[in-house]
Amino acid sequence: MGTLRPMVLVAPRPLQRPTSGAVAAGAGAGGEVLALLRDTAARPSFDPGLAGGLRAWLEDAAFGVVASRGELAPALVLGPREVLGTGPVAGAGPVAAGVADGEADDARLSEEAVVSRLVHVLFRRLVVEGAAEGAVVDPLGDALDACRAEGPGGAGAATVASVEAMDEGSRKALGTVVAGHAAHLADLLPRLAPAWMPRTDDRVAIPLAGGRIVLHGVFDLLVGIPRPDTASLCALGLCTGGSWARERRLLHYLALLETLRSGTPPFRLALLETGSGRYGVEDVREEHLRAIASHLAAWLGATAGGAEGDIPEVGVVGAVAVAERG
Amino acid sequence: MELSQWRSVADELTTAMAAPLEGPVPLDRGAWCAARGAAQSTLAGLAVRRAGAGPFRVTDHDVRVVLGTGAVEADDAPFAWSARTARRTIGLAAVRSLLAAEARTPHDAVQARLADSEREVRDGGRTVSQLDRWVAALPDAGRSAVAAEAVTWATRLWCALDWPALGLPLVVGRDHWWDSPHSALLALRGRADVRTRAAHLVVLSGPRRESVRAELALVALVEALRARADAEPAPGRVVGWWPDSGHIVRLEPHPSVLALAADAVALVLAGGSPTRIAAA
Numbered sequence A: 001m002g003t004l005r006p007m008v009l010v011a012p013r014p015l016q017r018p019t020s021g022a023v024a025a026g027a028g029a030g031g032e033v034l035a036l037l038r039d040t041a042a043r044p045s046f047d048p049g050l051a052g053g054l055r056a057w058l059e060d061a062a063f064g065v066v067a068s069r070g071e072l073a074p075a076l077v078l079g080p081r082e083v084l085g086t087g088p089v090a091g092a093g094p095v096a097a098g099v100a101d102g103e104a105d106d107a108r109l110s111e112e113a114v115v116s117r118l119v120h121v122l123f124r125r126l127v128v129e130g131a132a133e134g135a136v137v138d139p140l141g142d143a144l145d146a147c148r149a150e151g152p153g154g155a156g157a158a159t160v161a162s163v164e165a166m167d168e169g170s171r172k173a174l175g176t177v178v179a180g181h182a183a184h185l186a187d188l189l190p191r192l193a194p195a196w197m198p199r200t201d202d203r204v205a206i207p208l209a210g211g212r213i214v215l216h217g218v219f220d221l222l223v224g225i226p227r228p229d230t231a232s233l234c235a236l237g238l239c240t241g242g243s244w245a246r247e248r249r250l251l252h253y254l255a256l257l258e259t260l261r262s263g264t265p266p267f268r269l270a271l272l273e274t275g276s277g278r279y280g281v282e283d284v285r286e287e288h289l290r291a292i293a294s295h296l297a298a299w300l301g302a303t304a305g306g307a308e309g310d311i312p313e314v315g316v317v318g319a320v321a322v323a324e325r326g
Numbered sequence B: 001m002e003l004s005q006w007r008s009v010a011d012e013l014t015t016a017m018a019a020p021l022e023g024p025v026p027l028d029r030g031a032w033c034a035a036r037g038a039a040q041s042t043l044a045g046l047a048v049r050r051a052g053a054g055p056f057r058v059t060d061h062d063v064r065v066v067l068g069t070g071a072v073e074a075d076d077a078p079f080a081w082s083a084r085t086a087r088r089t090i091g092l093a094a095v096r097s098l099l100a101a102e103a104r105t106p107h108d109a110v111q112a113r114l115a116d117s118e119r120e121v122r123d124g125g126r127t128v129s130q131l132d133r134w135v136a137a138l139p140d141a142g143r144s145a146v147a148a149e150a151v152t153w154a155t156r157l158w159c160a161l162d163w164p165a166l167g168l169p170l171v172v173g174r175d176h177w178w179d180s181p182h183s184a185l186l187a188l189r190g191r192a193d194v195r196t197r198a199a200h201l202v203v204l205s206g207p208r209r210e211s212v213r214a215e216l217a218l219v220a221l222v223e224a225l226r227a228r229a230d231a232e233p234a235p236g237r238v239v240g241w242w243p244d245s246g247h248i249v250r251l252e253p254h255p256s257v258l259a260l261a262a263d264a265v266a267l268v269l270a271g272g273s274p275t276r277i278a279a280a
Helices: A028-038 A049-069 A111-128 A139-149 A155-164 A168-188 A244-262 A286-304 B009-018 B029-049 B060-066 B083-099 B106-123 B130-137 B140-160 B212-226 B255-270
Strands: A076-078 A199-208 A213-223 A234-239 A268-273 A278-283 A323-325 B056-058 B176-179 B186-190 B199-203 B237-241 B248-251
Touching: A028 A168, A028 A268, A028 A278, A049 A199, A049 A213, A049 A244, A049 A286, A111 A139, A111 A155, A111 A168, A111 A199, A111 A213, A111 A234, A111 B140, A139 A155, A139 A168, A139 B140, A168 A268, A199 A244, A199 B140, A213 A244, A234 A244, A244 A268, A244 A278, A244 A286, B009 B140, B009 B199, B009 B237, B009 B248, B029 B186, B029 B212, B029 B255, B056 B255, B060 B212, B060 B255, B083 B106, B083 B130, B083 B140, B106 B130, B106 B140, B176 B212, B186 B212, B199 B212, B212 B237, B212 B248, B212 B255
Parallel strands: A076 A213, A234 A268, B056 B186, B199 B237
Antiparallel strands: A199 A213, A213 A234, A268 A278, A278 A323, B176 B186, B237 B248
8 A cells, every 4th residue: 555654553462451440440341341442551643644545545446436337327325234245234323234214114124133223222322321220121122112212214113113013922032132132231331431422323424436435334332532643532333143253344444434534543442242241342453444445445446347246355354452251 | 644734623624614714705795795686686586486385495405305316305204303303403402501511521411401301391391392392202211312312413513623713602503594575485594503703514414415515505695685784794604514424515605605595495496407506
């Protein structure tokens, strides 16, 4: 990537389990996650040329797509499902849950997508309520109430319709599954002070080629305020099942989009797996961004050549730097 | 981009709001006034032609639809409150209370706003709105969903500006209307989320689109039409900002902006195809 200037970035390092003092910030695994996120011993500084270099790389690839599709073709709107092949993504927004805004409310979702959406709205509730104990008493009922408040024409309405179409036995089984996820979630989610500006469902959309191609995604949770010369955000993703590597890849993709949006990536990522109670925290590194950008450029190149199905899955790099607890 | 040139989103947006005006306005106030007069004439003709057709309010949404790419929008669906439709109103109230130092964080401000809604409804306050009633009727989990959406909206706006650098007076979230003097049936709405003495900020959503300049021009037109001739303030810049991408559009108060907006209004009322708008 010849357009990139040398990086000023801390060396990759494995994150350590928190000290007892750090754990005091919260109870259980949530306290550990928080301590890992807050570890400020070495916060990375990114080269301000990084975002420009990555964008130039993607713009070059996008040009080929526009040239092959024609200038007047409708905008090509690409999410993680398309460019990463991640399928319905756990916890990400309505599009990732399998239903785009404006689609029919009665669209039936897969069970995986229903669980994903229900856990996701419980997650948002816990963030807003400060992960307070007892915030979720009836996981399925609360999640459905939250989905109804999302209004018609989106993933929430489709989720409600899908659940209401279930027979009594299926709904009871679903309630048990959701309660299991909610219990892990309550344990995993740290208490985030409002002063850290936690916001859920932060959508990122990066236009390329003058808006003819749009890369988009949704952060489940962002914490912090973007700074021009320091990576100052933490991103937290939610995973209700499926491949751990796939979900990490999605976070790296979102980190790339944030880099293109604000100039600096999040400095740390956390992934919470609510099915098992597993979590991982890792620093964002240049190689993560480069790998995803390379994959996207290859995907766009193949699209321009009419062979988008031939792109191999992007590998997940930097596993050594991840602190995980399973 | 060199380090010294790098600016954060907050710097860029604040600069767009506070920078000195470019172009012939306010240097050529005569041209601005002439363009306003021409726009007034255009609108007067429209009002006369629409007499008896029922009230019509032209908003930025109407401009977007009529200048859109032909995609079907869910315009026929009746408005309903939802976490998404309520986020701007609640988020703006939260930003107002942050500016007034009544709350320390967007989260606290949103929670206070929702609590106000419930209290107003419970106490039978005189200023209870439809939104207040909807919020008060929600179960706790639904209310949390509304809060989550509004916190995100408010946090993005709150963190996107260097507020002290904008100066005073500062108006957050007040839509301005212009009622046609020629017909009580015609009104234009200028929607802006933050207004300073020199600029109007519009938080945009959805994709980048060719119609955005006409949408923002409507804000400038409403301001120009509302200005009193005897105490006319300097025309302001209109800044559009997409939080999703960080992209910013600046519309300087050039006289052509008023013609652009008047043409857009005419198209909305006629439902016709864009002509001069597309070329603008």
